[in-house]
Amino acid sequence: MITIYCCKSNFNSTFQDADKAVEDIFASIKSGGIKIDDELNFILQFALRELFNNAVEHGNNFNVQKKIAYKVDIREDMLRISVTDGGKGFDLGCVIEREHEDSLTRDRNRGLSSLIDMGFMINVCDSCINAELYLNKYTVRYGRNDEKMNTMLEGKTLILTPDTDLIAVNVKDLMEFTKSKLEEQADYDEIIIDLSSSENIDSMGITFLIGVYKTAVQKEKKVIIKGASPAMINLFRIMKLDEIFEVE
Structure with a gap:
């Protein structure tokens, strides 16, 4: 399928740098003439912030000496987000099980299970997490003015x-x-x-x-x-x- 948008870069292990990376991604999407419907725009923002912030806090433990690398690939039929940190990786099944068992009023531990509930397919390989979402429900178009x-x-x-x-x-x-x-x-x-x-x-x-x-x-x-x-x-x-x- 046609690749509508693709970018890759890295940022330092702070929430501020993670936020700046998200802003940069959406700025480049806009400048490239990519048109995303409102629901998918919200989902992409949420997913990026969740994955980036997890890498900052749990992957690199706020160690500013370690970088977080990412790649965002938007195609006609699928959104792919890959995030790699300097950590040791984790057992996705254990994390999801813990998130589902916790109280609904818990302070933390709900991000990855929320992504799965949104329709993302998540897989973890060492220190890299990949999130994929089929876009059959959403509208993504390419245009240049x-x-x-x-x-x-x-x-x-x-x-x-x-x-x-x-x-x-x-x-x-x-x-x-x-x-x-x-x-x-x-x-x-x-x-x-x-x-x-x-x-x-x-x-x-x-x-x-x-x-x-x-x-x-x-x-x-x-x-x-x-x-x-x-x-x-x-x-x-x-x-x-x-x-x-x-x-x-």
């Missing part, structure tokens, strides 16, 4: 949304960005050009659409135009472009 173009990969569909009119003054920038995007992104079956934000078009804008179509045909990809105004759709019919594009 540029000045005049928004791109988003949803499953096997690459969506191109010009955030401007398709007119001569804008076409050069649109062509350059779209060309690079189509070259770097190969794992899609079709292209949707969403024209809902484009009120006007001229012959250079038509040239841009034809250019996208020709590139897609070379890669054996389908092109669909959505969101065009009735007047723009009528223009496509006049130019017989509806015989080339699928217009919805």
